[in-house]
Amino acid sequence: MRLQLCTWPEVEARLARSTGIIVPIGSTEQHGPNGLIGTDAICPEVVAEGAAERIDALVAPTISIGMAQHHLAFPGTISLRPATLIAVVRDVVQSLARHGFREIYFLNGHGGNVATVQAAFAQYHSEASFTGVDGPAPRLKIANWFAGRRVAALSQELYGEAEGSHATPSEISLTWHAYPDRARPMQMEPRLAPKGAYGDAFDYRRRFPDGRIGSDPSLSSVEAGTRLYEASVEDTIEDYGAFVAGN
């Protein structure tokens, strides 16, 4: 169930039986010549909704704008600065913790969010740690939908080296599963995009002129997306279940 579709008495009732919640977090950033700008938000959102439906979990509104400073040289990218995202995550966690949520699970679609979200968790925990005032703090986790064991194996099986690390055929396929009418089959030139490290948005665009890193998203398909969706829903049910159980 999406939190935004509940009334507050329904949330209150739910909290009496479970204190866990899934928070999809993504990004709004270029995904190469044929990937959707919302890819990184769409993927964890549809997976979270799919998992939640099967296990009756609660899903918060998707944080759809993340830390994507390096993509800002491509039109359409919207980013938060790391300091801003840290404040957002802290406020979200503190809001949820106030109501009694104790297991807050961020299902993430953007590798570039991970460091900042972890820093945000530490910033949140710093309050108790520095003041020395103990309390019923929530447990926090960030998990990448694309790194679950079923998904990782399937991506490797489907695409091997062509998976790359940005604008991957796996994530693009999953968005096409969600929005089949947005599928844009297209040849890539070169087939595999370049790889490597990067700094700011200028540096990124110089190194990766069409936005991809290492990938060949011409291999994307709705069919693959459906398989990846199923794999990721299963991964998430397993991992979230273990997290809520305290493992």
Added chain:
Amino acid sequence: MRLQLCTWPEVEARLARSTGIIVPIGSTEQHGPNGLIGTDAICPEVVAEGAAERIDALVAPTISIGMAQHHLAFPGTISLRPATLIAVVRDVVQSLARHGFREIYFLNGHGGNVATVQAAFAQYHSEASFTGVDGPAPRLKIANWFAGRRVAALSQELYGEAEGSHATPSEISLTWHAYPDRARPMQMEPRLAPKGAYGDAFDYRRRFPDGRIGSDPSLSSVEAGTRLYEASVEDTIEDYGAFVAGN
């Protein structure tokens, strides 16, 4: 068209013909006994999508968590602090401005956002104003979907005094138009909720025990929601069009 469903070359092409964009902004907060927690995000989102479809406008991802500190004593509310929301709006505007967007129109669903978003606009403009470095700055506007002339007239006609100011039958009806299966007809006790000013979340809950202010949302209906949706789409087309035209 939703920005998140475009590729970056599509956004680039679009910018060549229009530099306007609509950014729905709402809140995730209690809306009384039978209102959805996502009401304030759902309303501007569906209206923006409806308007954009008819005039081929671009709609950014919805900023679904706003400034709702006063609702935090009700389970399910997620808020940003004003300082956090100011940073979010600044980063979003700066991202869009970098790509060449020049008319950025926030379609808002939550009265409690207005002051903070206006402060954010001023914070954004302060950079040029204090440093004395001029540049092609975007024009910024925040408009409330519920304050358009057609909507205001219709709300008055439908509900009069029972509209109130939080958890109103108009906004709840609009969410039921969008999610009819979430309609929750329900009697209210007292019929009209109390009115008045408030401070923090404790103060709010003491004054408004079930979350409503001044309203009787038992009057909500899908049918009214559909009429309000049409009115608001028309209002938005008119107001956004004037804004982009520089009026």
Added chain:
Amino acid sequence: MRLQLCTWPEVEARLARSTGIIVPIGSTEQHGPNGLIGTDAICPEVVAEGAAERIDALVAPTISIGMAQHHLAFPGTISLRPATLIAVVRDVVQSLARHGFREIYFLNGHGGNVATVQAAFAQYHSEASFTGVDGPAPRLKIANWFAGRRVAALSQELYGEAEGSHATPSEISLTWHAYPDRARPMQMEPRLAPKGAYGDAFDYRRRFPDGRIGSDPSLSSVEAGTRLYEASVEDTIEDYGAFVAGN
């Protein structure tokens, strides 16, 4: 009585009988060809002092620098960024609340302050709302001296359309009442200044070349100022009294 002219034992004694205080807040910004730069601070200051004298209220030092980023292209304007003003208001409120003040009434002279001060109130209240620690929080209000019912009626009667919205004959008249030797009768060209929205300081100056918005301050007079002073003192006594009484 001005707080700054009391000793601390006098404040302590006063708090035993009343926990209300008026905080004048204004701006230091251009006010057109013949308006004083301090207009927005002078007006609420003299009104607050006048009202306080009649009802034995306490008046804090005037916050004379406000949020005026859009006026920075005119010499003499001094502004705080919104984030700075939010911090100032929070610190002032927290200082007063610590001593036991419970009704803190900001009498404001600058429309451009309102959104930021309201964001500051929410920022102050956020502390209790997010941490969930209740306490005796002060009630906070911002009221514009120029929007009281007697003043609004009198401005309309005196100037009608020529009142405009910046460098108005009403506010300039009131400053001339306070500083008659600073009265600068002067013809305006054009008589009525242009109207409209604005962004940063460059945009403002392009749209409003002499600083006025919509007004004809050539109509200002000491006599009108004295009448406006009386009206505003009465408005303030009424509104502050109702606020302290909890209405």
Added chain:
Amino acid sequence: MRLQLCTWPEVEARLARSTGIIVPIGSTEQHGPNGLIGTDAICPEVVAEGAAERIDALVAPTISIGMAQHHLAFPGTISLRPATLIAVVRDVVQSLARHGFREIYFLNGHGGNVATVQAAFAQYHSEASFTGVDGPAPRLKIANWFAGRRVAALSQELYGEAEGSHATPSEISLTWHAYPDRARPMQMEPRLAPKGAYGDAFDYRRRFPDGRIGSDPSLSSVEAGTRLYEASVEDTIEDYGAFVAGN
């Protein structure tokens, strides 16, 4: 001339002949059993006005709330946090620099402001220093009215050891010169207040129960205040003149 009593064209004209400005800065804090809470703002304000009148200098609005955290256990004290005051000073300096002011002289009435204001100057200068972008930066100085050579000699002559360091007979005399009807002759018990270092507001009040440090303000008088006023005006004319001249 006070800036707040000028029009913007007057400021523009003035800048053509002088780029200096005096900014009085003080505090709103307890000053012992018979000292006014506004002492530290009143003193530099009246001295700055006196000096400016004689040499036709420009005086900005007084920053009347400073860094007084250690006085917050006494009713009536209003403080800014150091981080807030740093932001205020930065914004004020940046506003003035934008108009072409090049010699900005803070005339200070509160020892507790000095470190924070100096940190603020460094924060302001950091922008150019870190980015490596040179420009016509203003020169900045903070001077204490009570530390000028004439004033220091006169205080020593008048009060010697009884001057102390907070709620001194010199500063209280000067406020009585300015507001003779607020003079409150009073015996002190003990005659000389204790001395020493302090930390937060609790610590301060434990060490200095009536608020004074080391002083005997029963020696204050309007007559002494008038002599101190004259001495300080002369000191300020001399020191500000040298500052503007680049010495």
Added chain:
Amino acid sequence: MRLQLCTWPEVEARLARSTGIIVPIGSTEQHGPNGLIGTDAICPEVVAEGAAERIDALVAPTISIGMAQHHLAFPGTISLRPATLIAVVRDVVQSLARHGFREIYFLNGHGGNVATVQAAFAQYHSEASFTGVDGPAPRLKIANWFAGRRVAALSQELYGEAEGSHATPSEISLTWHAYPDRARPMQMEPRLAPKGAYGDAFDYRRRFPDGRIGSDPSLSSVEAGTRLYEASVEDTIEDYGAFVAGN
């Protein structure tokens, strides 16, 4: 060569031939019953000095206090909040970039720093990315001394499972190599510490009562430390060389 032991003309001369620099970064935090509180700063410092000596590289002062909020329930731990460390890293990078350093290599000794330092890099790069002003930005990297290929292999060979992840015998051995008189052989009870995730400092201490995670530091020795030192110096020479060469 340590930067702090150079004169500025020596740095200027050095920059003419190399624009690389190594910045050791660590932490000041508990390291179990017999590990030094400075372990995480000592390790990268001695390795950086060893590597720099052999290849004539420049080494900045060690940032010896890092992000260690989770260790604050153990006496002696000193931590920065993530937001503070982000500001520190940004200021250090900006200082170095201003002088022309173009390859800035953080040699890190504390896993808990990694996310925050990466967020800091993104915060630094955000300036160019958001404003759209390109420039000669430095390349930035954070590398963990304990994750180099030679070190990782040697740790595995020496300790296998007993290496654990905090207060590891490898890092403790390396500090004993640097400070042999501080070696504190000691039995551990239980031999292997527990493993798992953690939140704030209270949670950490409840889960890991003596401070270790997963390790058996009774296996530490000066001899192992010397071997690890050699391995890490070689790893660092290789990795830093590749980084400076642009690989």
Added chain:
Amino acid sequence: MRLQLCTWPEVEARLARSTGIIVPIGSTEQHGPNGLIGTDAICPEVVAEGAAERIDALVAPTISIGMAQHHLAFPGTISLRPATLIAVVRDVVQSLARHGFREIYFLNGHGGNVATVQAAFAQYHSEASFTGVDGPAPRLKIANWFAGRRVAALSQELYGEAEGSHATPSEISLTWHAYPDRARPMQMEPRLAPKGAYGDAFDYRRRFPDGRIGSDPSLSSVEAGTRLYEASVEDTIEDYGAFVAGN
């Protein structure tokens, strides 16, 4: 004993008998043609270690990067902004206070740090002062090694006017005592550097082209450094002892 060379149980044991700690704080900045960039950190570090050895005191890791924005036009300088250093000092103090340290003594080597560190102390104390929550707060002091009575007398005796105020022969001699192989005897031209005030880094370098202010560091010697070391160790033992004793 250096804190970084202790284990946490050793710190715990130490706290049972003494709650004092010395925190050396310096800067990484140019020190003229022959002064080491680390001068201001090296000096308080070696003095603190020397004093601590004789009286069995605890010494925290040196904060070796301080507030040196005005030196950034000379290669090798690394600075923190004032706001950053304030955050660092607050976090360090809060970390130490949490463990029960009650007398925290910053031994400083850089005059430019003083204002910012004092502002940081006030920022730390503001928490209790504004919230009105009392607690066992630590006492805080910053002392300059070069201002102790023995050192000041010896510097005057050795160098008189040639001591100057930056890149002084006293501080350079002390670094040569610590690192004799880094002694760089050198003639200065002019012999005495210019004096005066300064603003940002550009202004500083224009006024002081080789980095010195007022000094003739050609007079530096290892022998003088040894005498200054002894004097400073004695000064520090005396002053720290008095501080811990509450005087």
